[in-house]
Amino acid sequence: xxxxxxxxxxxxxxxxxxxxxxxxxxxxxxxxxxxxxxxxxxxxxxxxxxxxxxxxxxxxxxxxxxxxxxxxxxxxxxxxxxxxxxxxxxxxxxxxxxxxxxxxxxxxxx
Numbered sequence: 001x002x003x004x005x006x007x008x009x010x011x012x013x014x015x016x017x018x019x020x021x022x023x024x025x026x027x028x029x030x031x032x033x034x035x036x037x038x039x040x041x042x043x044x045x046x047x048x049x050x051x052x053x054x055x056x057x058x059x060x061x062x063x064x065x066x067x068x069x070x071x072x073x074x075x076x077x078x079x080x081x082x083x084x085x086x087x088x089x090x091x092x093x094x095x096x097x098x099x100x101x102x103x104x105x106x107x108x109x110x
């Protein structure tokens with residue numbers, strides 16, 4: 001009986017560690033010049049100006065979210081913070097400003 005309990009404990013510990021190592025889209029709020037607000041909940045989805053995008057995971061630290069001709073690229077750094085950039089039809093591209101601690105946009109006038 002003790003052997004079964006030990007095996008069960010090891011299995012649960014292994015599954016817990018495997019789950020913890022799995023990277024997902026982190027929570028963030030960002031502003032992309034000319035494209036507005038980009039938001040993600042922990043694990044996704046990603047929204048652009050409140051509209052849900054089509055999310056594609058390439059690996060544990062790179063995702064792309066598409067909405068029409070706009071592609072939002074999310075690279076997750078080793079510390080878990082995201083780098084966000086965008087590409088649009090015609091080669092238009094740029095870097096998005098990620099809000100500190102995932103904060104929403106600053107009130108107007110600031």
